[in-house]
Amino acid sequence: DVVLTQTPSTLSATIGQSVSISCRSSQSLLDSAGNTYLYWYLQRPGQSPQLLIYLVSNLGSGVPNRFSGSGSGTDFTLKISGVEAEDLGVYYCMQATHAPWTFGGGTKLELK
Amino acid sequence: EVQLQQSGPEVGRPGSSVKISCKASGYTFTDYVMNWVKQSPGQGLEWIGWIDPEYGSTDYAEKFKKKATLTADTSSNTAYIQLSSLTSEDTATYFCASGNWVDYWGQGVMVTVSS
Numbered sequence: 001d002v003v004l005t006q007t008p009s010t011l012s013a014t015i016g017q018s019v020s021i022s023c024r025s026s027q028s029l030l031d032s033a034g035n036t037y038l039y040w041y042l043q044r045p046g047q048s049p050q051l052l053i054y055l056v057s058n059l060g061s062g063v064p065n066r067f068s069g070s071g072s073g074t075d076f077t078l079k080i081s082g083v084e085a086e087d088l089g090v091y092y093c094m095q096a097t098h099a100p101w102t103f104g105g106g107t108k109l110e111l112k
Numbered sequence: 113e114v115q116l117q118q119s120g121p122e123v124g125r126p127g128s129s130v131k132i133s134c135k136a137s138g139y140t141f142t143d144y145v146m147n148w149v150k151q152s153p154g155q156g157l158e159w160i161g162w163i164d165p166e167y168g169s170t171d172y173a174e175k176f177k178k179k180a181t182l183t184a185d186t187s188s189n190t191a192y193i194q195l196s197s198l199t200s201e202d203t204a205t206y207f208c209a210s211g212n213w214v215d216y217w218g219q220g221v222m223v224t225v226s227s
Binding site for chain 1: 147149156157158159161171172173174207209211213214215217218219220
């Protein structure tokens with residue numbers, strides 16, 4: 001199975017600060033058709049996960065443009081340019097290139 | 113508006129089975145596979161598997177092949193997951209999730225295994 005390693009596991013930030021989360025894969029997520037099925041989700045406390053980014057860098061519907069995704073192959077990054085209070089929660093990366101789909105261990109974003 | 117409405121919380125005795133539903137509305141049910149995801153208390157997310165409602169085909173993560181059975185009823189736009197031979201390890205919240213980019217999620221169902 002593909003292992004996704006997220007770092008850091010916890011991130012403390014002030015409102016307005018820019019932060020980044022890394023997601024590293026144990027194998028390339030590029031498929032034979034040239035697609036990379038790497039997603040980012042935010043799970044706020046007591047809620048379902050919410051899609052932020054799909055296919056590495058595409059913003060989900062209604063997602064603020066302070067969120068951005070980048071990367072390729074085995075190395076991916078989610079950036080938040082100016083944290084807002086509503087961004088607090090746990091961030092997960094997920095890959096759907098290889099079966100079984102797998103999630104990273106999560107990164108908890110909290111207020112400093 | 114797309115909605116995935118899941119059934120209510122379940123309590124199951126060890127060794128028994130439970131069946132959870134996920135009713136889809138606001139999109140064509142057969143357009144996307146339905147995924148199921150497990151979240152144990154205080155833990156991260158685990159993908160269980162998916163079902164293609166149009167063809168009934170399924171794919172499971174290896175660890176869930178003997179634990180979970182995924183079905184779908186296109187007449188009612190409802191997907192189901194049955195969890196069998198319950199143990200304390202099955203106590204968790206179970207989400208259904210669908211959409212072109214797995215962007216639609218149900219509210220989750222808490223399953224508690226207790227005697």
